[in-house]
Amino acid sequence: MDLNTLWFILIAVLYIGFFVLEGFDFGVGILLPFLGKDDARRRLIINTIGPHWDGNEVWLITAGGATFAAFPHWYATLFSGFYLPLFIILIALIFRGVAFEFRSKDENPRWRSFWDWAIFGGSAVPALLFGVAFTNLMHGVPIDANMNYTGGFWNLLNPFALLGGLVSLLGFILHGAVFLSLKTEGEMMNSALRAARRLWPPTVAVLAAFVVAMYFFTDVLKQLGINPGPIPIGSVLALLAAGYFIYSRRSGWAFAMTALAIVFSAATIFLVLFPRVMVSSIDPSFSLTIYNAASGQYTLRTMSIVALVFVPVVLAYQGWSYWIFRKRLSEKAEMHY
């Protein structure tokens, strides 16, 4: 395996990690107005993700930084090409991040309600748009011979991409509902499980539809990279298993399964792409690949050493922080947010 492939895998892992981790805190944020019937419950909901959301978001920042370092042309084409959707995501993340810290620092109900809606919107918009963006990556977008995106904003909102957005939106909400049921007790746990039961059938439906559509709308069956084989089916199966555990009220297993469904879905996208990183709909030869978009070998080697040393350390302490906060929260617990 060459370094270009290694970095493709590492970046894929970073994005997948981001979807699995930030996915549930997006979901919890979206559920906030629906399950948080009063202020005490809303605080409880926010505090379940309190210690984690920021660390989860760093997976995205690191993915962005790694893309910049390892595949500058991918970073340049993607971020300038998807300018407006990315900008909307950034505004959403800005409001959301500030809202967590600000909302409980003032008693005024209108102040709190404003930031609660910021958490909702700041979670829902990226949850939808990340699905749209990644579906477009494999669907193909107009990229010219100079690696510049030539389409507009509306190009990105094609039906297939919107279906992908719906998958990520519903998937993250379900993932968040299961997480909430895992982190709370009593009445809140029950309402989270109820929400999960209601969300599960439509999530299965859109994911299944998406997997089928993928074979029609992309060149997954005839392209030169890796056939994802059973992995897309695996994501549907994992989601079916999640349903079983939700209905039998085993939140831990249900969470593992929604996480697995996200891993498989996102892995499918990267497998279908490989060795390309962005598909050109103008001419396949204009596509960006892990070779024509990459940094020099010296840079990749340097980055590999850094990653090899520090990624395990990061995983260890981030995992440890989840261990410290493993207990379920109740409304009586002391809360920061």
Added chain:
Amino acid sequence: MDVLNLSQWQFAITSVYHFFFVPLTLGLSVLTAIMETIYASSGQEVYKRMAKFWGTLFLINFAMGVVTGIVQEFQFGMNWSEYSRYVGDIFGVPLAIEALLAFFLESTFLGLWIFGWDKVSKGLHAAFIWLVAVGANISALWILIANSFMQHPVGYELENGRAVMTDFGALLANQYVWTQFPHTVLSGFTTGAVFVFGISLYHLLRKKDEDVFRRSLNLATVFGSISILLVILVGHSQTQQLVRLQPMKIASVEALWESMDPASFSLFTWGDEANLKDRFALRIPNLLSILAYNQPTGLVKGIRNLQAEYEQQYGPGDYVPSVFTTYWTFRIMVGAGLLIFALMGLSLYYIVRNKPLTSFKWARFLPLAIALPYLANSTGWLLTEMGRQPWVVYGLLKTENAFSPNLTPGMVLASVIILTLVYGALMAADVYLLVKFARKGPEQPEGLEQPGAAGAD
């Protein structure tokens, strides 16, 4: 306005705004960590109340730094795609390392610190805030390694019209890093110190919680005195370095139109920028040579001479940055720094003399000094970045060739307007909370709740 101008505006607005929050994060994290360490090792409750009080203000500020930082990381690709393609091989590396080494550390341990007060031992909990402080300062190191490459590119080769990294060690050893990094971090420490100083004095003047605020003020004064002294010393050697590495920046800062030896320092210049000459100027002879070389004589190159030199070297073009901007930002930065130095010295003097500042009538104006480090920080960056123009990477790539060609002016105009409005609104909310919590003061110690509070529920 075209995409280039609008993107420059956007970058300037988002960067200055982001750096409004970063220095306080750098300094206040360390000060909070020191307070909590004293609590953990001595068990004195008052230090816990200090750590919690300043920690709350730290968190309100930190949230803004985080969210505005995401924009910083992404807008190179969004607005400056040609730049990203040209230097991604080099510039992307410290950015990625920053995320991996610093952002994970900061965010994870901040979560542990906020939510972990009763979950781990005192010592371990103090270690959390130290790790946050270390993370924040490591983050500064890596982003400044990246910025230093733009100021003084090293460790690269040009290959097919792109800069390619050939020596990672050279990137780290870049001499520009080792003046810029201490200058920036120490400015952050100074910002934290003046912030703590000002708020503490405000409360001491009202005789509120003197236990907490006397200690805070003393700690801030010692910490701030050392920091500002070093800021000034490093700043001085930075100037001398610029004389060698970016002579145009220095010439522009001094409104030095023609080369001079010995060179004079401008006390006040009203210049005619279009024709590169003075309308009116008051200059101190020899002083610029002294600042540049620590001796009364020595050649400092002038703007006209450098312009001619660069035209020969790089071809026709305008190589002069905005003289007005560089001239005044430098003077505001240095002026604010010297005022802080005087302030810290004054406070230190009266602490040593054991005569509290609060016994002076004029002391009630001193909390306003909190604005000084902010002024110095913002003007310092404007000087650094605008003094580098027309280059985005000094001597290699001009800003006019760095923006994203696929964007339309309408798109960037929309993002500039929305960012400005959103940032403005959030700034208002942030300052509202900072003022509210700063005024409120620390939580009362347990068992000593104010009368009436207990019966309320």
